[in-house]
Amino acid sequence: MADSWDVYVxxxxxxxxxxxxxxxxxxxPGSLHCTWYHVVGGPTKDRDYERKIQAGKRxxxxxxxxxxxxxxxxxxxxxKVKSAVVAVPVQDCQRxxxxxxxxxxxxxxxxxxxxxxxxxxxxxxxxxKLEDGWVLLSGSSDDSD
Numbered sequence: 572m573a574d575s576w577d578v579y580v581x582x583x584x585x586x587x588x589x590x591x592x593x594x595x596x597x598x599x600p601g602s603l604h605c606t607w608y609h610v611v612g613g614p615t616k617d618r619d620y621e622r623k624i625q626a627g628k629r630x631x632x633x634x635x636x637x638x639x640x641x642x643x644x645x646x647x648x649x650x651k652v653k654s655a656v657v658a659v660p661v662q663d664c665q666r667x668x669x670x671x672x673x674x675x676x677x678x679x680x681x682x683x684x685x686x687x688x689x690x691x692x693x694x695x696x697x698x699x700k701l702e703d704g705w706v707l708l709s710g711s712s713d714d715s716d
Contacts, residue, residue, distance in 0.1 A: 573599035576649060578641040578681060580668060580689060581607075583634050590694035593668045596638060597652065598630055605630050608656045608671070610664045620661035624653075641672075641681050651678050665693045 576597045583592035598605035607625040612618045630638075644652060655674040659667055673686035 573602075574646055575600060575643045576646060576652075577643055578652075578675075579605075579638040580641060580672075581635045581638040584636050590663070590665060591636075593664050593689075594635075595656070595668055595671060596630070597644070597649070600643070603630055604628065608652075610661050610667045613663060620663075622656070622661050624656065641685060644680050648678075648680055651675075651680060665689075669693065 577600050579596040579598070581594040581596050583594065585591055592609070594607050594609035596605045596607060604627050607623065607628045609623050610620050611623055612620045652675065655671050655678065659670045659674060661667065662670075669686050669690045672681060672689055675681040676683055676686055
């Protein structure tokens, strides 16, 4: 087992006009495989959000357009990452990643300012959840005031 894990934020291939799908990746340095931490589902899939933890996935998956290296975490700290991933409520993948990064910052596992950096890259979702379903939020280019 490796002494450390490299941490990345991955940006998946764009699908239509949907916001980019973001994932957290953890990999042993130099490995071709990693674990994907992400949230799937939501309004664009017409189903509830679901947290996914998928080990043994490819670092160079065709579904990933690019990834950004965040830092390295000691292998002895890996359970802190898993607890952060489980503790953050499921929601839009970009917001979820930002909140997971904020937890990891508080645990001093990623550099200070990481969550703000990614918060500033978030794309606005045009859908919101109501008690009885999904609704288009204001802010689309078709809105007129």
